[in-house]
Amino acid sequence: MDKLVIAGREFTSRLLIGTGKYPSHQVMQAAHDASGAAVVTVAVRRVNISDRSKESLLDYIDPKRYFLLPNTAACYTAEDAIRTARLAREVGLSHWVKLEVIGDEKTLFPDNEALLEATRVLVKEGFVVLPYTNDDPVMCRKLEDAGAAAVMPLGAPIGSGLGIQNPNNIRIIKEQAGVPVIVDAGVGTASDATVAMELGADAVLMNTAIALAQDPVSMARAMKLGVEAGRLAFLAGRIPRKSYATASSPAGGTIAAGVRA
Amino acid sequence: MVRITLNGDSRVLERRMTIAELLADLEIDSRRVAVERNYIVVKRDAYGSTHIENGDQIEIVNFVGGG
Numbered sequence: 176m177d178k179l180v181i182a183g184r185e186f187t188s189r190l191l192i193g194t195g196k197y198p199s200h201q202v203m204q205a206a207h208d209a210s211g212a213a214v215v216t217v218a219v220r221r222v223n224i225s226d227r228s229k230e231s232l233l234d235y236i237d238p239k240r241y242f243l244l245p246n247t248a249a250c251y252t253a254e255d256a257i258r259t260a261r262l263a264r265e266v267g268l269s270h271w272v273k274l275e276v277i278g279d280e281k282t283l284f285p286d287n288e289a290l291l292e293a294t295r296v297l298v299k300e301g302f303v304v305l306p307y308t309n310d311d312p313v314m315c316r317k318l319e320d321a322g323a324a325a326v327m328p329l330g331a332p333i334g335s336g337l338g339i340q341n342p343n344n345i346r347i348i349k350e351q352a353g354v355p356v357i358v359d360a361g362v363g364t365a366s367d368a369t370v371a372m373e374l375g376a377d378a379v380l381m382n383t384a385i386a387l388a389q390d391p392v393s394m395a396r397a398m399k400l401g402v403e404a405g406r407l408a409f410l411a412g413r414i415p416r417k418s419y420a421t422a423s424s425p426a427g428g429t430i431a432a433g434v435r436a
Numbered sequence: 437m438v439r440i441t442l443n444g445d446s447r448v449l450e451r452r453m454t455i456a457e458l459l460a461d462l463e464i465d466s467r468r469v470a471v472e473r474n475y476i477v478v479k480r481d482a483y484g485s486t487h488i489e490n491g492d493q494i495e496i497v498n499f500v501g502g503g
Contacts, residue, residue: 193503203501218502219470221443221495227463232501248502261477262497265470333503360503382503 176403177410179378181355182271182303182324186213186242189372190402191357192395193382194218200235202391207241210385210395215241216273218248219263244305246273251286253293260297272297273327273359273380274306283333287314291321298322307359310344312351325354327380330371331361334383338367342374349375365394365401372405373413441493449488456483458494469498 179186191214197203207215215236223229236243245263250256253276260272276293278286285308297304303324308314315326328348331337338361339345349356355377362368362381371379379402388394438449449458455478459466471478472495478486488494 193501195501195503197501216503217499219497220500222464222469222498224443224445224462224496231468232499233468243499245499246502258472258475259497262470262472262495263499265477265480266468266497266499380503 176406179355181305184242186378187211188213188399188402189378189406190368190399191216191244191378191380192385192398193380194232194236195382196386197391198386200230200232203386204235206385206391206395207236208395209392209399211399213240213242214244216244216246216380216382217267218246219259219266242271243267243269244271244273245269246307247275247293249277250275251277253289253296256289256293257296260293260302261300264302270301271303271324272305274304284329285309287311291317294318294321294323305357310341310348312344312347315348315356316351319352319354323354325357325377326352327357327359329360330358330367333360335361336363336367336384337361338363339370339374342370345371345374345376349377362398365397368398368401369405369408372402373408375409378402438488438490438492440488440491443495453488454484455486455488455494458488459483459496462496464496469496471496 179189188211190210190212192210192212193216245267247256247259250259256276264270274293276286276289277283290306294304294306305325305327306318306323307327310328318326330339357378357380358371358376359380362384368379385391385394438452440447455471474493
């Protein structure tokens with residue numbers, strides 16, 4: 176498949192996946208392997224001071240194979256997201272961030288005003304900012320103008336598995352974008368990922384659809400194939416939609432032709 | 437004694453110490469965490485020279501599973 180390029184960096188896969196909610200670290204590792212993903216997202220949280228016995232997530236992610244993309248999930252203000260991004264940079268020694276500023280607990284929809292503000296600050300500090308946003312072409316353009324290295328419109332609410340709710344907006348976002356468009360959140364199954372890619376998205380980012388599938392490893396492979404299928408179909412150029420049939424086989428020369436007169 | 441807030445909880449340190457000493461006391465591998473002192477990130481190479489003062493707010497974070 177053709178390579179995904181974000182901020183001048185090449186990635187071998189157009190599927191980006193998360194590290195949360197897997198039944199175990201081992202299952203996560205196997206799912207990552209099956210997905211073919213090159214980028215995995217992680218969250219930034221306080222170290223558990225009283226219980227240091229837990230295994231580290233990083234023991235199960237080979238940094239030579241996967242590019243770690245920290246997020247600012249669960250941040251509800253620009254200030255918290257900015258602080259979290261700065262801390263993430265110090266943990267991971269990378270200046271890339273999946274920027275989330277959440278505006279509503281129930282839908283986890285972004286607070287776009289704060290998101291734009293945080294994007295501006297972090298871009299100025301040299302971060303490669305990948306903001307999670309609504310499927311809103313105007314907002315995506317503002318984020319790009321603010322210096323975002325990609326825009327990440329949601330397909331549906333985080334973890335909802337509803338699939339691409341507004342395909343036309345995703346198409347418009349892609350048509351006008353000068354940076355990669357990564358559909359982030361809302362995918363439920365492989366065909367959802369395919370639809371996102373067929374609409375022209377440069378990549379798809381998901382976590383729950385794989386991690387909470389009954390068989391996460393098989394779903395990871397399904398998502399890999401779904402993303403590849405969608406990308407190929409997009410590049411191949413689909414036929415126009417028509418309301419009526421057009422025969423695939425020749426109309427003449429059938430054995431019924433002789434008696435027609 | 438040094439009274440601080442560590443990851444949101446109040447804590448008393450028996451003696452004055454640096455960030456590096458605090459991490460060692462807590463048995464935390466400094467290569468996998470980031471530390472914030474009073475809302476400012478402390479660079480890793482400054483752990484040994486950054487002293488924790490009375491009233492400091494210290495955050496120690498790491499990477500966990502997320503999407």
